[in-house]
Amino acid sequence: METVVEVEGNDEAKLKECGIRNSTSSLSSPKQISDPVVYKLVRLEGDGRIVPATDDELMEVESLLIDDKCQMHIVADPGQTVGCISNEGSSSGIAQLESLEGLLQSRNKEAGPDKLNARLEVPDNWWHHAVIFCNVESQLLKLVKSSFLYSAFEEISLLLMLRLACGSPYCSSAYLIVDSQCCDQHDKLLHIDAKLQCEIPLQETVPSPAPSLSESHFNQSGSFGECSHSSDKLVAGGSTLSVVTTKPDFSKLKGEICLDNLSIKELHETFKATFGRETTVKDKQWLKRRISMGLTNSCDVSVTSFIIKDNKLVKKGNEEISNCMDGSYAEDPPIGNQKDLPTSLVSQLDYHQVVPEKIRLENPNLDDNSGSDDHQTEQRAAKRVRKPTKRYIEELSEVESKESNGRLMNLAKNPEHGLISLKSHVRLVRNVPLDGRTVVTRLDSLGGYGIQVPCVSRVRRSRPRKNFMALLKFNPSGMGMEATLVKKSLGDHSFPPDDGKESRVLKASSTPEHVHHQKFNPSAMGMEATLVKKALGDHSFPPDDGKESRVLKASSTPEHVHHKFIGVPEKDKQFSVMSAIGLGHNTELKFINSSRDSDDNVVTVPTPKGGLRRKHHRAWTLSEVMKLVEGVSRYGAGRWSEIKRLAFASYSYRTSVDLKDKWRNLLKASLAQTPQDNGMNSRKSTGAMPIPAPILLKVRELAEKQAQVLPNLSSTKIAGSTRKNVHEKQTGFL
């Protein structure tokens, strides 16, 4: 079966159809290909035309590639000119692609400058993703277009990048073939007839310096011929595109897996087993989501006896209770349904983001889990419910906005879902209320470009972060001056008074997220802000009205890197990209410790390894631990401030939170250890002081005691009175 899909046209449905059809059928494939996802870099014009991405955009992708430490190949027909992405620049690539090891077949070698039809043969048993740069009325948007279910764009390994051109030197586009969740079982090939209109040299393809691509597989030659040659060698040398990926190994997923209980490391393993490749993502939530999605969508799973339920991968046989789950994830639907309700495959978390309202309305049963969730509340009564953090929401909404754009594309292209023209959709994009969440947009003026950013996700409502320093974790070599300046400013201005409340001023986190939503404190950070502003090209820095500059996002997540710095002038973009890369590689700036170092707890520690984590860590002594245990036994776990005041009065450096944390750790330790030996806590040689078993035992006892007492609601009164007593005692002391 051959399905021709036009990128330009109403292809979404087709793609989706194909994907689904083939995940449920078992068509044999002409070729075995392990890299099932195709990324295409195009720009969507306001009138709906799709034009190839510019070099600038490509560059971002390249930086992404670097960041992801992925290998990159350029493959081209020897006879054709090949755009070479090299250290020198990604520029002038006019590439016409002939073949790619049977993966791609360019059918229109002779295509005129107006049109290029590149026929791609790719396995259709895959998830389709497309990255689209969308330029709508000078509003540069980025879309992640997911034509098949949810697209978790972040974690993909880019394997391949091809550049196509249509004869015009101003025209090029990129096809990225990325390895992703490969369902290699039936590699039926799908033909994509990608019609690219290359007519308008919208932007001059100015040769632009590209970030170093030392890892990639091409030479730095300047001439096309050489490039072509080298890349040709690549192909001829038989280095097919398999490369990075290993196959998913579901044999590692034996029995029942509850993702919620897994550590990051375990999640990583599961991830690997699921997707056949490693990930470096540390975000548990993401990993869980990803894995469960991967599993849910994976034909490997669907053909095996596993199903996904409630964050668990369980054997079908074991699974009888079907409806009374806590409902984090939708059940794997009957196969037959898939075509009609593709989204039912999606985890519920994402379901609301993906499924158009209409579909949901028409299929209310899909909403089972979110509707009457009495059992949910039951389960949650035990623990305090934490709503997702703002950061999470923000990031989610960011992804969502991308998704929504993709969805809208779908809508526009799919007569079933919407009849409005693409154009109007694109224009409305973020003003469409999605699932009750109104996504508003505002137009930021960045670098002279209009960039539409979702307000809702960018506003930081609480106090501005103080860890702006993270912003300066730039490549030291490149950013020496800024670093120095900041240093200076730290020393001279000796930091904002800061209500005197916050003693730990130097909050520089190693986690990208922190940088991510950075906002400058206008009063204190004037200098730095100026600097960055300057670095950004002095282009109308957004007023410090509580909205932040989105340009300053920095993250090691490829996606983030990718989505950054659009609209930043070339020179600065270069810088920005470099910065991002620097971040991604844990380039760290050696901070000098704040001058307050001595007086209190403000110490920043450039950690030997991963990065820059300032901790004023004070190891817990045994006596402290004992005191804590005693305090807990006396006042009860949870009364941390009491314990702090009464038992730790002299330990000024131990906050109640510290106590709480320590107790938590003790608890963990005690639970982890007791089943086994009773010797000295046989933990790994963490360097941490081993906690004597007796203490752990006591911890355990206390914990059990607490556990027995607390669930009883009637005890709250007792607890209340005790607290009162404590308070009285306390006042007596004072």
Add this chain to the structure above:
DNA sequence: GTTAGGG
């Protein structure tokens, strides 16, 4: 301001 929990 404290506490619970996630990271």
Add this chain to the structure above:
DNA sequence: CCCTAAC
């Protein structure tokens, strides 16, 4: 240890 939502 840090952060932040919930209380």
